[in-house]
Amino acid sequence: MKDEIIDVWSQRSQSYSKVVQGGMASTYESRGWQEIFTEAMGPGKHKVLDVGTGPGVVAFLLAQLGHEVTAVDLSEGMLTEARQNAVKYGLDIRFEKGDAENLPFPDCSYDIVVSKYVLWTVPDPEKALSEWHRVVRPGGKVIYVDGNWTTDLESSWWRRRWRDAARLSIAFSERHHSPGGRKDFSDRVGEMLWSTHADRPAQDLDMMGKAGFENISTVHISNRRVLKGMRYFKHGYWKGNFLVSGTKASGPSEKRMGEGQ
Ligand SMILES: C[S@@+](CC[C@H](N)C(=O)[O-])C[C@H]1O[C@@H](n2cnc3c(N)ncnc32)[C@H](O)[C@@H]1O
Structure with missing residues (x-):
């Protein structure tokens, strides 16, 4: 199943990268995402891992803010796009091949793990979250953004019509522009994806708890916060996104250091 999923992402990598570049060209959109992640990350400069970076958008936006960013994806096609985009934007980011469910990094090696439109x-989202928990240092955070890509459309006639109109209005090269949806996959894989039938973000909060996080929370992100004008028309037909965050408990030594301060 995973191979088929990654093949689909590789096939979509060039068109997806074009959409990402469109977003990078929009100051409104770039600043919107930078503010959203900064609010969740808190002040300071961090060592960040972007999981499922795709063409690199979150990695770029955080590197522009001065964070030290490493990014992984399992799709070679996406990594090729990400590396080309990094040259284009003049950003120094380490892009590596890596599986969200089995990360190629030691325990506690990042301050923050971020991820957008990946889980x-x-x-196996529970396995992925426990991996993200493993690579974050005690006191560090996992912050991810996702959406209800299947249910938003299935539950709303007018959102489906809006999506159809948006797709009609854009060139074929941009057609596969959405972050997700089971329709991108074969019926068999679409049906097997956990998110197709999930109640999100309620289920995310539950999974984050099982993975061992503390201070778990979720916030709704309105599409209006990151999209306007034609970008809103083309990409805004979802109900919006949700951001989930949680903190890894501080280890005993760190707690002791904090107690003395
Ligand atoms: C919808 S794209 C999101 C890309 C980017 N994060 C963004 O915000 O636009 C999903 C990405 O997740 C990657 N992905 C899917 N499963 C993965 C896995 N098991 N490990 C690493 N990356 C994965 C895909 O290759 C694809 O690049």
Whole structure:
């Protein structure tokens, strides 16, 4: 199943990268996402891992803010796009091949793990979250953004019509522009994806708890916060996104250091 999922992402990598570049060209959109992540990350400069970076958008936006960013994806096609985009934007980011469910990094090696539009498409989200928990240092955070890509459309006639109109209005090269949806995959894989039938973000909060996080919370992100004008028309037909965050408990030594301060 995972191979088929990653093949689909590789096939979509060039068109997806074009959409990402459109977003990077929009100051409104770039600043919107930078503010959203900064609010969740808190002040300071951090060592950040972007999981499922795709063409690199979150990695770029955080590197522009001065964070030290490493980014992984399992799709070679996406990594090729990400590396080309990094040259284009003049940003120094380490892009590596890596599986969200089995990360190629030691324990506690990052301050913060971020991820956008990825968890819905991994076969075993609980395994992924426990991996993200493993690589974050005690006191560090996992912050991810996702959406209800299947249910938003299935539950709303007018959103489906809006999507159809948006797709009609854009060139074929941009057609596969959405972050997700089971329709991108075969019926068999779409049906097997956990997110197709999930109650999100309620289920995310539950999974974050099982993975061992503390201070777990979620916030709704209105599409209006990151999209306007034609970008809103083309990409805004979802109900919006949700951001989930949680903190890894501080280890005993760190607690002791804090107690003395
Ligand atoms: C919808 S794209 C999101 C890309 C980017 N994060 C963004 O915000 O636009 C989903 C990405 O997740 C990647 N992905 C899916 N499953 C993965 C896995 N198991 N490990 C690493 N990356 C994965 C895909 O290759 C794809 O690049």
